[in-house]
Amino acid sequence: KKILVIPGDGIGQEVTAWGQKVLQTIAVNYKHNFVFEEGIMGHVAIEATGNPLPDETLEKARKSDAILFGAIGHAKYDNDPTLKVRPEQGLLKIRKELGLYANLRPIKLFDELLEASSIKPEILRGADILFFRELTGDVYFGEKKRSEDRNTASDLMIYHRFEVERIARKAFEAARNRRKKLCSVDKANVLETSRLWREVVQEIAKEYPDVETEHMFIDNAAMQLVKDPKRFDVVLTANLFGDILTDEASQIAGSMGMLASASVGDSTGFYEPIHGSAHDIAGKGIANPLASILSAALMLDISFGLKNESLRVIKAVEATLKQGFRTMDIANKHTENHFVMGTDAMG
Amino acid sequence: KKILVIPGDGIGQEVTAWGQKVLQTIAVNYKHNFVFEEGIMGHVAIEATGNPLPDETLEKARKSDAILFGAIGHAKYDNDPTLKVRPEQGLLKIRKELGLYANLRPIKLFDELLEASSIKPEILRGADILFFRELTGDVYFGEKKRSEDRNTASDLMIYHRFEVERIARKAFEAARNRRKKLCSVDKANVLETSRLWREVVQEIAKEYPDVETEHMFIDNAAMQLVKDPKRFDVVLTANLFGDILTDEASQIAGSMGMLASASVGDSTGFYEPIHGSAHDIAGKGIANPLASILSAALMLDISFGLKNESLRVIKAVEATLKQGFRTMDIANKHTENHFVMGTDAMG
Ligand SMILES: CC(C)[C@H](C(=O)O)[C@@H](O)C(=O)O
Ligand SMILES: CC(C)[C@H](C(=O)O)[C@@H](O)C(=O)O
16 A cells, blocks of 8 residues: 655644554554655645645655645744745645545544543533535635735635535435434525535435434534534534534544544545644644544545554554543643653654 | 614514613613614515515614614525525625624623533633624625526625725724734635735734734634633634634523624614524523623613613623523523523513
């Protein structure tokens, strides 16, 4: 199996090294042949080549069986909205080019982290949500315009029926193998794209009569996620709404530093932590490597069908937490038997 | 003072009666002359006239000094995204026609409700946020299209410089009178509208050097709001992001049933609870009237400059909560000295 590793920017560099190490260890222990290549993307790629996604990286990506990605972004661009070439363009382009239309974000709390969240333990216990975020459409990819006098800006929010259909089917299939509940999130009381979204999901739902389907407005969903996360099983939503809801949902898992995601489409799978480049803590060696390690676990499961190996990694993470090892983001100040440590020791 | 009352749909009917009663009591006790009129809007207006915002209501609105509104929406339209005439069009139209471009949503927890939230009390204690949500632009009002074969839908997300400027100024002014911190929320790493937004806010910020300004991506903001609500003072954001964040933030106030909002622009002010029509509990007499009562308090303060009268209402709400009176949404199952009651008793 050919695996492309793209650490990207900020803490991406530190944590992805650990995701890769875990894959290497699995390869040795289970006698698999994983061949690793490395690619650049984001701010580091702009610095090196002027292009956030160099052709060479895209070429390598197309030829690989799976990709382990870190993070993207840099304060320089955040502080100057007028810059034309931006790191995020690299990430958006690779998603589009590889047809990674379905972004799966499983949100599940490790029991050991019940106390790490700002939400009450009794609200969290048992919460287990699988998000399906559409990843190659929406206002992310619609035409962007700026008037000549620079006083008017627009982004086109746009969806085609087939884009909704294909991700809806994936989400319903997943719901069928879980608790058979699907909640589709939109803003159909205001947006035409959401009305199309809702129409299509209502249609596809008929093919899955065994799955209980519900439609919820995004504002309400953002509230319910905090109020009662246990009511959700599979959540299906558009690109922008999914971006917002899954970051919010990170509080259900105790920390952003724990969350992995898988982007899949028709071929190569793309695995990444949902945390970003986190400039503020980059280079300090304190980032949580578990999201990258769990991304590696998702790769083993989804791209390679290696269920046992994947479970092995998850169990190792669990055991590490059980022993009290914590990075800063998930440490509980009130507990004495937590050993707070840096990225490498945690890995 | 001429006050137009528009109860609207669902629980709007039940709760707005209480907001109005409070205004009447204040008028009597403080010897003010408030003249009330009533108008229809939303599903009830569609049923009566075919139009979600009849001209007659709009006429009355233009002639009034302030408007007390309830809620809008009905399950019939939510279940059928193909319907052309929809209740929400009434609300969007009145916002646009009256130029209500700034929606203020204060989020503050009454101490008595510390336990009503799903968030831990120690995270919540002291949280006090004032949201400025832009209300007459964004993807809400940009052109909506559906292709002839109905397979493609789009909504135009669009902002003009002056729209960002005027709400930014209002938000900075408010920050100056509070803890002098402003957080502007956007998605400038992806959206051109957000880049315009960020540029303009950066410019206006220079006029307010005494206010500490920060820019945050919407995904991160949705997370931080749950993780550490105390870090926010004034939050400034666009229409869609504001819709999502303020509903989410309702968990900081214990319940959606507690939150009031003021929409202001160049003339008439418009006051409404942020909760919706809540079809599921409408007509049962169990809705929380406090958001409507607090909306009335906002009206007294913002539209009429009656600070004392406004405070009097807020104190009455506080006292009611202190005595243990609760509607269902804010009752704590584990506390014995809560008296759970219906809308009218609570009022
Ligand atoms: C970096 C950014 C473009 C990206 C997104 O918004 O999709 C990130 O927030 C994510 O969720 O993967
Ligand atoms: C009813 C709906 C159109 C409205 C909105 O999205 O603005 C509501 O959610 C609100 O927040 O006032």
